[in-house]
Amino acid sequence: MLKQERVDFILQRLEELYPETPVPLDHFDAYSLLVAVLLSAQCTDERVNQITPALWELADNPYDMAKVPVEKIQAVIRPCGLSPQKSKAIQKLSEILVNEYHGQVPENMAALETLPGVGHKTASVVMAQSFGHPAFPVDTHIHRLAQRWGLTSGKNVTQTEKDLKRVFPREKWNKLHLQIIFYGREFCSARGCDGTVCEICTTCYPSRKHPKKTKKA
Structure with missing residues (x-):
């Protein structure tokens, strides 16, 4: 799968799984x-x-x-x-x-x-x-998934954020970062998947035989 094919599949699958993306932290302003x-x-x-x-x-x-x-x-x-x-x-x-x-x-x-x-x-x-400005907050969980899905080779969240902003449409960022978090918690957690288990990992890399190690700074 080429990178653009992976990007297109990820966008489509996450939208199917999580059409609604409520902010998981309770707040009122x-x-x-x-x-x-x-x-x-x-x-x-x-x-x-x-x-x-x-x-x-x-x-x-x-x-x-x-x-x-x-x-x-x-x-x-x-x-x-x-x-x-x-x-x-x-x-x-x-x-x-x-x-x-x-x-x-x-x-x-x-x-x-x-x-x-x-x-x-x-x-x-x-x-x-809160303000609706395009942003792509990247935490350690999104960093891990982005590496498993071949979207970044960055060793830290700063580089991963740049790479994700480069491959995904700007108008998708605010919703997408939540969709990735939801997917990671449900299907691609640190312990539940090593890059060879969940649907997105196996679709993006069907021939991957070994666990994908997360690069950290």
Whole structure:
């Protein structure tokens, strides 16, 4: 299968499997999505969704959150892991939103990336899902699948993002990154598939005999 044939098959199959792509993190505006994505680092979406209702009871907007002691935030989000860093980041970014952006999440990638605890992937998710700007957030799971499917040889998520943006139509990015995440969880997980098991892997590489190892930086 040539690369373009793989790309076309992947697009078609993912659209058949996941015509609807609800954001897996519960949220009600750009701020709640920003905080939820920040919390999801090294934590499952399911656990974040269990924790955020109690966090929103403390404060559900940057004006109120900026006034909540870091210790109180940390006590609520502890099950997410990395709670000392995440609690400080949530309070500080809330302060910045109030002081510099009138309490609004900026609709700007560069501005988002300057916020505490907000990296490129988190900023990309907010730009894509809250504001509708084309973005292709790549996490370690998408990085792994992109390598298994022969779409990148990059050793890190930065290169993989560039490669995926190059091969997939821009208007597909926002939906596609969620479709790939859904497929990975259901059929092509780290343990459930090694590049020789799931439908997309076996269709793209029918003669692959050995597990596909993921390149990491």
